[in-house]
Amino acid sequence: MDDLTALRNALNGADPAAGAAPAPEARHRARTDAIARLEESPAMSRPLWRRIPFLVGGAAAAALAVGAAVLLPPADEPGGIPSAYAAPPEPIEVVGGDPVDGTDGLLALAGVTEDRGPAPGRGRVGFVSTSGTELVRLTANAGDDDPDETHGYRYVPYEWNEWTGPGGEHRSDDHPLPPLDKGGEEADHEAFLERGSESFEDTLHPALVWPEELPADPEGLEEVLAGLGEGPEDRSPAGIVNAVEFLYGTRPLAGTEEAAVQRVLAGLDGLEYLGTAADPLGREGELFSVEVEDEAAVTEFRFLFDAGDGTLLYRDSTLLSEDPEYGSAEDYGLSYPLTAAQVAYVWSGWVGEVGERP
Numbered sequence: 001m002d003d004l005t006a007l008r009n010a011l012n013g014a015d016p017a018a019g020a021a022p023a024p025e026a027r028h029r030a031r032t033d034a035i036a037r038l039e040e041s042p043a044m045s046r047p048l049w050r051r052i053p054f055l056v057g058g059a060a061a062a063a064l065a066v067g068a069a070v071l072l073p074p075a076d077e078p079g080g081i082p083s084a085y086a087a088p089p090e091p092i093e094v095v096g097g098d099p100v101d102g103t104d105g106l107l108a109l110a111g112v113t114e115d116r117g118p119a120p121g122r123g124r125v126g127f128v129s130t131s132g133t134e135l136v137r138l139t140a141n142a143g144d145d146d147p148d149e150t151h152g153y154r155y156v157p158y159e160w161n162e163w164t165g166p167g168g169e170h171r172s173d174d175h176p177l178p179p180l181d182k183g184g185e186e187a188d189h190e191a192f193l194e195r196g197s198e199s200f201e202d203t204l205h206p207a208l209v210w211p212e213e214l215p216a217d218p219e220g221l222e223e224v225l226a227g228l229g230e231g232p233e234d235r236s237p238a239g240i241v242n243a244v245e246f247l248y249g250t251r252p253l254a255g256t257e258e259a260a261v262q263r264v265l266a267g268l269d270g271l272e273y274l275g276t277a278a279d280p281l282g283r284e285g286e287l288f289s290v291e292v293e294d295e296a297a298v299t300e301f302r303f304l305f306d307a308g309d310g311t312l313l314y315r316d317s318t319l320l321s322e323d324p325e326y327g328s329a330e331d332y333g334l335s336y337p338l339t340a341a342q343v344a345y346v347w348s349g350w351v352g353e354v355g356e357r358p
Helices: 003-011 024-032 058-062 103-113 218-226 237-250 255-266
Strands: 065-071 125-142 148-164 169-176 198-204 272-278 284-293 297-305 312-322 338-351
Touching: 103 255, 103 284, 103 297, 125 237, 148 237, 218 237, 218 255, 237 255, 237 284, 237 297, 237 312, 237 338, 284 312
Parallel strands: none
Antiparallel strands: 065 198, 125 148, 125 338, 148 169, 169 198, 272 284, 284 297, 297 312, 312 338
């Protein structure tokens, strides 16, 4: 982690550079290079919980939900100035030797987790607050006459807040952090540049709404995870892991429920224990990893759990390879392994209504 990033993390919302904005001339050039084609990304055709994060934030949520999107005034940039572009995030450092089989270690941790008790808070609306960085890759045509396809990428740091009610009532507040850097070929990302902090209110499809009580046994929970979304059950490792990520992003978990999640993960082939690590917020935990393959990519997913009570502190995903039909890192001037997302879980629990904060 560089000094500037460390300072921004330490200030946590009180960044002295929060009012910084690019000059009008630079903004004009960025908007007029070409025409962004966000809607043409292959990521948009994949289910929300199985989507590699080519597109992030509210645009992905809106693809599967019926509702309204409200553009909030950018919290730290006047006059609708384009929001955060960031350098690739620093990987978290792992203390330990070579990876070992993680099955027994995660099962042992599940025994600790199940004694933790209920999720904090009161009410029937689940609230999940996270922060992190996601990779955005965009393709555009530069010019008017038989243009060449150009590719750009941005690592965007975000703060996210998600509310989900018992009937699928959903709100997502996405706040990009201040600009850091940008990379890749020049391409016009006009639609993306227009976005500041956004609030999306919608109703989730019934197939994306969790039952009020999740099974505390791994077999029952695996059935719920496999049945997430429309279409046939997906019990593949990729389907289960992506459903777990969606679960953590939309639902607080009691100790018995999270222990069942850990037991489901422990049953995946190839689960490894990597050692002790600290997340970007400085919290230490035990890091587990699993490599899965789907029709689009081979991805390594890592989960950092608190050793004391089993709470998930952090997760990340790294693309190891991709089917060229869905995209190639080389097109963007990137290479594998490629960090796709880092997410730190700040707080999750129950509140009285959508929009209410603990």
